[in-house]
Each structure stands twice: as C-alpha cells, then as structure tokens.
Amino acid sequence: MKINDLEESTFKTYCIDTCAKESVKKHFDEKDFRIYLNDENVIPFNSRIKEWEMFSNFHCCKLHYDGKQFHSTEQMFFYNLTKQTPALQQVIMHQPTARDVKTLHIPQTQLDKGCNYNSIMRLCLKTKFEQCDEFRAALLSSKNKTLIEYAPWCDTYWGCYMKDNYYIGCNALGRLLMELRNKNL
Numbered sequence: 001m002k003i004n005d006l007e008e009s010t011f012k013t014y015c016i017d018t019c020a021k022e023s024v025k026k027h028f029d030e031k032d033f034r035i036y037l038n039d040e041n042v043i044p045f046n047s048r049i050k051e052w053e054m055f056s057n058f059h060c061c062k063l064h065y066d067g068k069q070f071h072s073t074e075q076m077f078f079y080n081l082t083k084q085t086p087a088l089q090q091v092i093m094h095q096p097t098a099r100d101v102k103t104l105h106i107p108q109t110q111l112d113k114g115c116n117y118n119s120i121m122r123l124c125l126k127t128k129f130e131q132c133d134e135f136r137a138a139l140l141s142s143k144n145k146t147l148i149e150y151a152p153w154c155d156t157y158w159g160c161y162m163k164d165n166y167y168i169g170c171n172a173l174g175r176l177l178m179e180l181r182n183k184n185l
Contacts, residue, residue: 024066034175036160043142043151044167045174047098048160054135055147055177057124058098061132065123073124074098080120081111113161118172125180139181147174147181 037043045052053059061097070076075092078101082088088110095101129136148167149159160169 020147033172034159034160034167034169034171036171038162038165038167041145042148042167043145044148045082046150049150052138054132054138056149057173058102058123059128059132059135060098061128061129061135063124063131065127071096072098072101073121073128076099076124076127077121078104078106080116080123082106083113085110087171089155091181118176121173121178122180125176137178141143141185142181143185147177 024182038044042050043131045055047053047056047058054061057077058072060071063070063073063076065076068079070079075095075098079092088106091104092101095104129139133153136149148166148171149155151159151161151169154161156169158173160167160174162168176185
C-alpha cells in the first residue's frame, strides 16, 4: 500500500507500526514521532552523504571536553553515557574512529541508568559547534532548512528512514541540530 492511499487519520499509526517492524524501537512514543515530506526544504544527512557529512556524529573533528580529547561526537557521546564504568570509557577512548566506537555495540545495561540521551547529545553538539569551524559554518549555512538524519538502517530514534516520498521517525539528531542552529542564527 502506498502512503498516499492512506487516510490522514491512519497515516501516523501506519508509520509507527512500520517503524516498529523495521527497526529496534528506542523509547519513543507518538509525541516524539515526525513525518517529513521529502522536498527542497529538507537536507538529509549521514556519514555517507559527503555534502552534509559534517552533521553526522561520525564526522572526524577534535573536541576537547572534561580534560579529554575526542575525535567525534559519537566518541564523546558514548564516553559520557558510560561515566559510571571507567573501564568501558577507556575502551571507548582507544577506538580510532567513530565507526569503531559504534561497532562496540555497548549493551543498554552498561549505560548509566537515568541518563538523558538528548541532554548528552545536546552537550556534544554544542561542543562541536564551538570547536569545529567546518561544522559551525555548515550548520549556519543550512538556514531554515529541515535537517534529517537519513537512516536507511532504520534508526528511527536519532534519524528517519524513507518510505515513498516521506522521511519517517523521531529525527532526534536533526531536531537537536536545528535547535542549536536556531539559537545561533
């Protein structure tokens, strides 16, 4: 069935069900869910889209925080999610790339209980904005466009996947980037 064939009242339910089937559900509910039409006002990004790769958490840049040097927001993010596990933090710090950090597949049980993912990511992005000229310039140049982490791997919490001509998901990373941009325009 095509999205255009669905009645508006069933569209959101259809999309949430589709996300649940095609991805690991990551603590989101209907109020967090977004549907974006793919048009000229959208900038899709991820580490494989070269023009906007710097918006990705895999973008390589030197970040200094809490007396440490990080090579990406991905590394800084997971370091901060594991503050109560110093041994795991050391493993994270010794990963040469963001992709290596991601492939550690750190179990939920080893992340600090009660940590707020969005607050930690907001801190990482603010640090990147302040310390990475390329990122700051690109973010500000995106003006009022909608930023969407295009996640064909179906991470519907941080990004969106595409169905027909719509991006579907929470787009938490894109929304945090737009929030940071709007505070600094």
